[in-house]
Amino acid sequence: xxxxxxxxxxxxxxxxxxxxxxxxxDGVPATPLDLSSLPSPPVLPDQTSYLKTKLATLKTGxxxxxxxxxxxxxxxxxxxxxxxxSKLAEALxxxxxxxxxxxxxxxxxKATNGFxxxxxxxxxxxxCVYKGVMPSSxxxxxxxxxxxxxNQGTKEFVAEISSLGRLxxxxxxxxxxxxxxxxxxxxxxxxxxxxxxxxxLFDTGxxxxxxxxxxxxxxxxxxxxxxxxLHEEWEQVVVHRDVKVSNVLLDGEMNARLGDFxxxxxxxxxxxxxxxxxxxxxxxxxxxxxxxGKATTSTDVYAFGGMLLVVACGRRxxxxxxxxxxxxxxxxxxxxxxxxxxxxxxxxALRGGDCEKAEVEMVLRLGLMCSQSAPKARPTMRQVVHYxxxxxxxxxxxxxxxxxxxxxxVCRSNLSSSLFGFASVGSIATGx
Numbered sequence: 001x002x003x004x005x006x007x008x009x010x011x012x013x014x015x016x017x018x019x020x021x022x023x024x025x026d027g028v029p030a031t032p033l034d035l036s037s038l039p040s041p042p043v044l045p046d047q048t049s050y051l052k053t054k055l056a057t058l059k060t061g062x063x064x065x066x067x068x069x070x071x072x073x074x075x076x077x078x079x080x081x082x083x084x085x086s087k088l089a090e091a092l093x094x095x096x097x098x099x100x101x102x103x104x105x106x107x108x109x110k111a112t113n114g115f116x117x118x119x120x121x122x123x124x125x126x127x128c129v130y131k132g133v134m135p136s137s138x139x140x141x142x143x144x145x146x147x148x149x150x151n152q153g154t155k156e157f158v159a160e161i162s163s164l165g166r167l168x169x170x171x172x173x174x175x176x177x178x179x180x181x182x183x184x185x186x187x188x189x190x191x192x193x194x195x196x197x198x199x200x201l202f203d204t205g206x207x208x209x210x211x212x213x214x215x216x217x218x219x220x221x222x223x224x225x226x227x228x229x230l231h232e233e234w235e236q237v238v239v240h241r242d243v244k245v246s247n248v249l250l251d252g253e254m255n256a257r258l259g260d261f262x263x264x265x266x267x268x269x270x271x272x273x274x275x276x277x278x279x280x281x282x283x284x285x286x287x288x289x290x291x292x293g294k295a296t297t298s299t300d301v302y303a304f305g306g307m308l309l310v311v312a313c314g315r316r317x318x319x320x321x322x323x324x325x326x327x328x329x330x331x332x333x334x335x336x337x338x339x340x341x342x343x344x345x346x347x348x349a350l351r352g353g354d355c356e357k358a359e360v361e362m363v364l365r366l367g368l369m370c371s372q373s374a375p376k377a378r379p380t381m382r383q384v385v386h387y388x389x390x391x392x393x394x395x396x397x398x399x400x401x402x403x404x405x406x407x408x409x410v411c412r413s414n415l416s417s418s419l420f421g422f423a424s425v426g427s428i429a430t431g432x
Contacts, residue, residue, distance in 0.1 A: 167230075
């Protein structure tokens with residue numbers, strides 16, 4: 001037998017108090033309770049007040065927790081803001097404030113969404129090219145980010161870029177401006193939606209060679225006109241130093257524009273350029289450049305001649321060949337010319353009607369003429385434009401060199417094309 005107390009509550013809370021009790025066993029009556037000696041019932045708190053107090057305590061704790069959380073968030077936000085500001089901060093030198101066409105680095109950072117990899121639209125030997133949308137104007141631009149290993153020459157580089165920013169021609173990609181942060185230099189160009197000429201020539205997709213010959217010859221004429229502007233018509237002589245198919249871009253209307261002036265050099269008309277380091281792309285570098293270190297308008301002509309051959313033949317300047325190892329395009333076209341079959345060097349896709357075939361052959365011959373080893377034997381870009389436009393007839397030319405490296409050009413219009421040749425230095429001494 002168990003003896004004890006039990007109580008229960010319903011939906012509401014309640015308190016049950018035992019003020020006294022009497023119990024006995026073995027048949028002996030329990031001692032009567034003296035109610036007068038029982039303690040008074042305890043005074044219980046008012047339930048409503050208790051709940052209010054408890055709720056107030058909970059509210060205070062919640063407010064304190066929220067305030068602490070907001071404070072932590074605020075501190076984190078301040079730290080991130082300071083880090084972002086330091087990341088986009090620019091330590092400007094005095095000369096930078098005086099150079100025109102300068103963009104704020106943070107604007108270019110926002111335009112490219114932080115220079116993320118998914119925004120890269122091209123690669124070069126000196127950096128990556130990103131597509132960007134300027135936050136203020138919402139215009140699309142191309143931003144080339146060049147990582148320099150040294151600050152040496154940065155001031156001179158930016159001075160030249162600022163001058164190049166004034167170039168304006170329908171066949172030149174406008175250099176809109178520049179920016180610098182640390183050792184990174186950024187060049188801002190017009191955005192060309194139809195990619196580079198290299199992509200149209202060598203991409204394996206459906207776009208390869210979809211242009212007709214009229215469009216191809218129009219591209220060549222446009223770039224030639226742009227080079228005439230750089231060499232002769234602007235206030236200074238501009239030597240591009242990196243003329244090649246990958247630096248020829250097509251705008252929204254498929255007009256050709258010469259771009260990437262990151263290597264360009266300027267000098268006054270009538271004066272020569274100082275010796276500088278040799279830069280460029282293998283297959284487009286004039287043979288005298290490694291020896292003299294001086295880039296001239298003639299070295300640009302040589303590179304343009306290489307580009308003529310690349311477009312007409314559909315081959316890169318130097319490419320692997322199972323038969324001969326590395327095929328040098330210039331040597332191959334020259335060999336076809338000396339055999340009297342220069343048209344065999346052309347891309348089969350361009351061998352159309354008689355008129356088209358004649359123009360393709362003219363471009364191949366002009367490419368050889370521009371790619372002659374002696375700088376004085378090459379035509380000027382203005383002469384090249386006349387040949388491409390049909391204003392002048394491309395002559396048959398025999399290149400003659402003596403031991404003093406002087407040059408004579410013997411034009412023989414009555415010679416057949418099979419007599420046109422490029423003599424070596426060793427054989428020319430006796431042939432003169």
